[in-house]
Amino acid sequence: MPNPDPENTDFDVIVLGAGPAGENVADYCVRAGLSAAIVESELVGGECSYWACMPSKALLRSGQVLDAARRVPGAQQAATGAIDAAAVFTRRDYFTSGWKDAGQVEWLRSAGITLLRGYGRLAGPGKVSIAGAVHTARAIVVATGSRPVLPPIPGLAEAQPWDTRDATSAQQAPPRLIIIGGGVAGVEMAAAYASLPSTVTILARGKLLSAEEPFAGQLVAESLRSHGVQVHLDTTPVRVDRDKQGIVQAALADGQVLHAEQILVATGRRANTADLGLEALGMDPELLRQVDDTLLVPGTDWLYAVGDANSRSLLTHQGKYQARAAAAAIAARLNGGAADTASWSAAVASADHVAVPRVVFSDPQVAAVGLTSTQAKDHGFDVVVVEHDLGAVAGASLHADCYAGRACLVVDTSRSVLLGATFVGQDAAELLHAATIAIVGQVPLQRLWHAVPAYPTISEIWLRLLEDYFYPPKM
Numbered sequence: 001m002p003n004p005d006p007e008n009t010d011f012d013v014i015v016l017g018a019g020p021a022g023e024n025v026a027d028y029c030v031r032a033g034l035s036a037a038i039v040e041s042e043l044v045g046g047e048c049s050y051w052a053c054m055p056s057k058a059l060l061r062s063g064q065v066l067d068a069a070r071r072v073p074g075a076q077q078a079a080t081g082a083i084d085a086a087a088v089f090t091r092r093d094y095f096t097s098g099w100k101d102a103g104q105v106e107w108l109r110s111a112g113i114t115l116l117r118g119y120g121r122l123a124g125p126g127k128v129s130i131a132g133a134v135h136t137a138r139a140i141v142v143a144t145g146s147r148p149v150l151p152p153i154p155g156l157a158e159a160q161p162w163d164t165r166d167a168t169s170a171q172q173a174p175p176r177l178i179i180i181g182g183g184v185a186g187v188e189m190a191a192a193y194a195s196l197p198s199t200v201t202i203l204a205r206g207k208l209l210s211a212e213e214p215f216a217g218q219l220v221a222e223s224l225r226s227h228g229v230q231v232h233l234d235t236t237p238v239r240v241d242r243d244k245q246g247i248v249q250a251a252l253a254d255g256q257v258l259h260a261e262q263i264l265v266a267t268g269r270r271a272n273t274a275d276l277g278l279e280a281l282g283m284d285p286e287l288l289r290q291v292d293d294t295l296l297v298p299g300t301d302w303l304y305a306v307g308d309a310n311s312r313s314l315l316t317h318q319g320k321y322q323a324r325a326a327a328a329a330i331a332a333r334l335n336g337g338a339a340d341t342a343s344w345s346a347a348v349a350s351a352d353h354v355a356v357p358r359v360v361f362s363d364p365q366v367a368a369v370g371l372t373s374t375q376a377k378d379h380g381f382d383v384v385v386v387e388h389d390l391g392a393v394a395g396a397s398l399h400a401d402c403y404a405g406r407a408c409l410v411v412d413t414s415r416s417v418l419l420g421a422t423f424v425g426q427d428a429a430e431l432l433h434a435a436t437i438a439i440v441g442q443v444p445l446q447r448l449w450h451a452v453p454a455y456p457t458i459s460e461i462w463l464r465l466l467e468d469y470f471y472p473p474k475m
């Protein structure tokens with residue numbers, strides 16, 4: 001790949017934001033023979049590399065390995081010490097490259113993508129302004145990611161809470177940590193910090209992981225409690241203060257006051273679309289939520305949005321998938337043709353609607369794809385839901401003593417295909433891709449019956465679930 005020309009100001013494609021979605025759209029555009037520049041105001045690699053996926057999973061891993069060893073006699077006797085928190089943080093620092101992006105900058109160069117450092121704004125159709133300099137392109141892709149939402153709880157902002165950036169980049173575990181938010185980030189950080197160990201209290205407005213099957217949140221809550229985490233459901237602080245000694249006080253509606261050295265807010269994220277110059281072009285930033293399946297912004301033939309910026313699905317792998325689709329559509333259009341917009345063609349992100357895989361890296365892991373049983377019923381499908389104890393298969397009982405887990409399939413009975421699947425258990429994430437393939441491929445259950453899981457793997461849960469579907473247990 002030739003070195004990109006740093007003096008160039010005119011490109012086929014300019015991408016705003018060098019997170020995973022932005023990097024992928026630029027890469028796939030260059031692979032298709034287009035010239036591409038990427039604009040980044042912070043670190044090349046984006047949130048995922050430095051303050052999200054990678055550091056959070058690194059913080060979780062050591063405690064989970066220790067727990068796994070302690071569940072297997074023989075290994076259990078060897079795993080008697082306390083966790084070395086300093087070593088955990090050092091390993092996390094390795095995965096964030098010490099918050100330096102030289103490696104990813106070198107990858108951009110090797111991929112033939114021009115890096116433009118600075119904050120980019122749209123300056124007109126096909127125009128991007130960076131610190132007053134205008135660059136031009138035939139297509140522009142917004143891949144600017146998202147930022148945390150701070151709920152309007154009295155005193156919270158003044159108490160200077162942690163956000164997920166602080167929690168994933170901290171160098172020490174606070175003795176006590178309160179977490180507001182029982183979603184994915186809150187649950188993962190509760191598990192990570194409890195292992196380091198902090199004394200953790202998690203406050204969920206509803207149940208834990210309420211977007212997933214109810215058994216997911218229940219099993220994760222049981223596990224967190226068994227690790228000493230205080231799990232408060234159906235609550236949120238009515239006021240937060242930090243005193244002169246730095247201690248946070250969080251008052252709950254029932255009169256309880258919780259105390260901690262630190263409080264983390266993990267209450268969702270909002271797309272970074274507010275300061276991109278869209279309004280000056282007469283465009284509502286909300287339009288970015290309405291991209292079509294080629295990721296084109298409505299009313300334009302030059303503006304695309306991928307990843308967290310379009311709010312479709314705040315997940316790295318789904319943003320990268322959209323990036324591949326957008327790049328295929330852009331390449332087809334800029335090369336003078338039309339993008340193939342038929343469902344499941346390379347230029348459309350069809351899976352966004354039916355098969356988004358998601359994993360919560362708690363212990364047990366929660367791995368789900370497609371629709372939950374509630375969502376499927378709300379969408380008007382005729383469904384049968386089969387549920388089975390994941391711990392009851394031979395592979396699981398060998399994997400860990402007292403393996404706690406559960407799995408379910410959501411079946412569209414009119415077509416006899418899967419609409420959704422959920423697996424909750426230690427290391428259950430690796431079961432997920434088979435379900436994603438079955439949904440995307442619309443594999444009839446009668447054919448799935450012939451996909452024989454090896455003995456004794458945890459994948460035998462597939463056989464148990466299909467047995468439950470074809471030969472329902474007698475009541």
Ligand SMILES: Cc1cc2nc3c(=O)[nH]c(=O)nc-3n(C[C@H](O)[C@H](O)[C@H](O)COP(=O)(O)OP(=O)(O)OC[C@H]3O[C@@H](n4cnc5c(N)ncnc54)[C@H](O)[C@@H]3O)c2cc1C
Nearest residue numbers: 017019020021041046047052053120145307308314315316
């Ligand atoms: C704690 C946490 C853990 C997570 N763990 C996972 C996980 O395990 N798996 C998973 O799939 N997802 C995970 N996610 C979600 C994942 O991080 C995001 O979905 C992903 O980072 C989105 O990628 P992106 O490229 O759209 O945006 P980002 O990664 O946010 O990148 C956007 C980039 O654009 C830059 N930028 C913004 N505006 C401009 C501008 N105007 N000009 C120039 N540059 C700009 C930003 O500096 C940033 O570098 C996690 C999120 C959090 C908060």
Ligand SMILES: NC(=O)c1ccc[n+]([C@@H]2O[C@H](COP(=O)([O-])OP(=O)(O)OC[C@H]3O[C@@H](n4cnc5c(N)ncnc54)[C@H](O)[C@@H]3O)[C@@H](O)[C@H]2O)c1
Nearest residue numbers: 151181182183184185186205236266267268269314359360
């Ligand atoms: N493993 C992963 O893939 C992973 C990990 C972390 C984050 N993420 C992504 O990042 C995004 C953001 O994560 P998140 O956990 O912040 O968002 P989330 O939407 O998953 O959860 C936010 C939770 O906070 C609750 N909440 C909102 N306001 C509240 C309040 N005032 N008091 C108490 N609770 C309140 C909501 O009800 C919700 O349950 C997610 O959409 C997810 O896709 C992914």
